[in-house]
Amino acid sequence: MQLLGLLRRELRSECRQWVDDGDISAEQGERILARYGTSLEDVSDGSLAYKVLVGVALLFAGMAMMLLVSANWEEIPRAVPMLGLVATTLVLNGIGVRHFLRDGSGIGWLFVGSISYGASIMLIAQIYHLGEHFPDGLLVWALGVAPMALLTRSRVIALLMLALALFWLMAEGQFSPPWAMVLFLGCSVAVARMACSAGLMIVTVAAAVTWLNVLLGWAYGYPWRPDIEAGHLTLNMGLLALIFMAGHRLSATTSVYLRRTATLLSLWALRGYLLLLLPFTFTEFCEGYLKELETVMDPGLWMGLLAAIPAAWLALRNRSAHPLSRGLVMGLPLVMVLLHGGISESMAVPVTVLVNLLVLGSAIVLVQQGLLKGLSQYFYSGVALLLVLGMMRYVDLVGDYVGGSVLFLLAAGILFLAAHYWRDRQGGAGHE
Amino acid sequence: MNNRQRKFAFVAAILFQLVIMAGVWVNGFYPLWLGEEVRLKTRPVDPRDLFRGNYARLHYDFDTIEPGASADFRPGDVVYVPLVRHGDLWDPQPAQASRPESGVFLRGRVTSRPWRSGSRVTFGIEALFAPKEKALALEKQLRHAAVAVVRVAPNGRAALVSVNSE
Numbered sequence: 001m002q003l004l005g006l007l008r009r010e011l012r013s014e015c016r017q018w019v020d021d022g023d024i025s026a027e028q029g030e031r032i033l034a035r036y037g038t039s040l041e042d043v044s045d046g047s048l049a050y051k052v053l054v055g056v057a058l059l060f061a062g063m064a065m066m067l068l069v070s071a072n073w074e075e076i077p078r079a080v081p082m083l084g085l086v087a088t089t090l091v092l093n094g095i096g097v098r099h100f101l102r103d104g105s106g107i108g109w110l111f112v113g114s115i116s117y118g119a120s121i122m123l124i125a126q127i128y129h130l131g132e133h134f135p136d137g138l139l140v141w142a143l144g145v146a147p148m149a150l151l152t153r154s155r156v157i158a159l160l161m162l163a164l165a166l167f168w169l170m171a172e173g174q175f176s177p178p179w180a181m182v183l184f185l186g187c188s189v190a191v192a193r194m195a196c197s198a199g200l201m202i203v204t205v206a207a208a209v210t211w212l213n214v215l216l217g218w219a220y221g222y223p224w225r226p227d228i229e230a231g232h233l234t235l236n237m238g239l240l241a242l243i244f245m246a247g248h249r250l251s252a253t254t255s256v257y258l259r260r261t262a263t264l265l266s267l268w269a270l271r272g273y274l275l276l277l278l279p280f281t282f283t284e285f286c287e288g289y290l291k292e293l294e295t296v297m298d299p300g301l302w303m304g305l306l307a308a309i310p311a312a313w314l315a316l317r318n319r320s321a322h323p324l325s326r327g328l329v330m331g332l333p334l335v336m337v338l339l340h341g342g343i344s345e346s347m348a349v350p351v352t353v354l355v356n357l358l359v360l361g362s363a364i365v366l367v368q369q370g371l372l373k374g375l376s377q378y379f380y381s382g383v384a385l386l387l388v389l390g391m392m393r394y395v396d397l398v399g400d401y402v403g404g405s406v407l408f409l410l411a412a413g414i415l416f417l418a419a420h421y422w423r424d425r426q427g428g429a430g431h432e
Numbered sequence: 433m434n435n436r437q438r439k440f441a442f443v444a445a446i447l448f449q450l451v452i453m454a455g456v457w458v459n460g461f462y463p464l465w466l467g468e469e470v471r472l473k474t475r476p477v478d479p480r481d482l483f484r485g486n487y488a489r490l491h492y493d494f495d496t497i498e499p500g501a502s503a504d505f506r507p508g509d510v511v512y513v514p515l516v517r518h519g520d521l522w523d524p525q526p527a528q529a530s531r532p533e534s535g536v537f538l539r540g541r542v543t544s545r546p547w548r549s550g551s552r553v554t555f556g557i558e559a560l561f562a563p564k565e566k567a568l569a570l571e572k573q574l575r576h577a578a579v580a581v582v583r584v585a586p587n588g589r590a591a592l593v594s595v596n597s598e
Binding site: 117 | 435438439441442444445446448449450452453455456457460461464506507508541543544545554556561591592
């Protein structure tokens, strides 16, 4: 995991300081920074501020255009504002394309052109009082922006397309399964690959997870509406496992942007895993989940297995991940089948105790890995997890006072043993 | 991709946007061009839309399928509402799944599952865009007695022309 690679700007600044102070040579500085895909001469810091400010200014200009459109120019003949906005779209895109073909600039023009295009669609809908199915407007807006994103390989335009597609997903998802989302996800992945953008890749993965959850909702509620069921948790368990292992698989690549993507994927999958585990440490939640689960015919189980089985296969082949996480991922398909097919709500208390112990074990591993590999994010996540778990169990007892007390004693014992093991290992390492 | 092919691809992308805009325009315009004018009772409510500006939402007696009949319709299904003229106004008949062979009819789409009050249907004539003050005034003035002037194309697609007092 290259967590440091996520702080390239800070790393570059520190490295320049080391070179200026004579702590390291410029050549050494270059070699260090090259590991994270940057260099001492990288001047993107200054241009980033410029890009962000220009980007926000263009967004504001686009919003001004949308508000003007929304102002209902009733006094002006219909054709005038409509043709005006269509012509504005053509001019903005024309200037953008000209600049882009000349020297690769012009993204700002094309970005505002894409907003102007959407404003034109909204204006036409407004003039002709089109109100039958408003998500269609968002769909055709995103569809029109997609080719521009692909041709320019622009992250900003791809993000605009993805944002529109997500709005459409949320709106259309209430009426029918939003299959067309696959087009936008594919387009976004293609732009992320061509532009070597880890950020866009992560946003695309998040959008894909949202889409799969909406599709599962439709699998439950078809043909009436999307339903949220307990099986959604099963699906997300499988997806998190797959994202986590895919992150580990990608971390071995030589491409810097893919390594950065891998780091972000693993980090967010880990955070998702911890967030998903916490509710299961409550008996009532576990009981409700086990009660609500359908049988092995549950679509949530099958969609979850479609993600969990490749994840288990990756865990089997990839030895770079920690043994606890590999073991959990390898055992996940079996756990999912057991949860859906064999465990009833009457076993909620033992399951809750197991999950509490799993959280405890995960926290210990995070603290240990954080110290061992110098990853402060892991260390503090582990400490925070221990404290949150302690606080939650003190407020919400598992198995009344005696049960709660036994669980705390068990946790204290495990922590004590882990601390001793750690001290002995450190001592052994010191003697070697 | 060489520069010439790239140029061609960009032109195609801009043309694609233009075709979509033209499609949205034709979709809204052709009932006004080809359609027959009908007058329907309506009630304007709820002005304001984040994306499309201010508007008065128009409710019609026929925008809900009765609970008994709604079980036959799923969200997304196309429904047809035949219209029969009574004096100045046109009265809606019960919604049906098949297209009427003759007469004036509206084509709509079911947008909700059956509930106690039935299923919701939209026909593309539910939004009257107007400045905020006008939309609010319309809602107050026409709450109990409004008539929507609509043009209906031979295939049932409708376009809203105006909303007047009865």
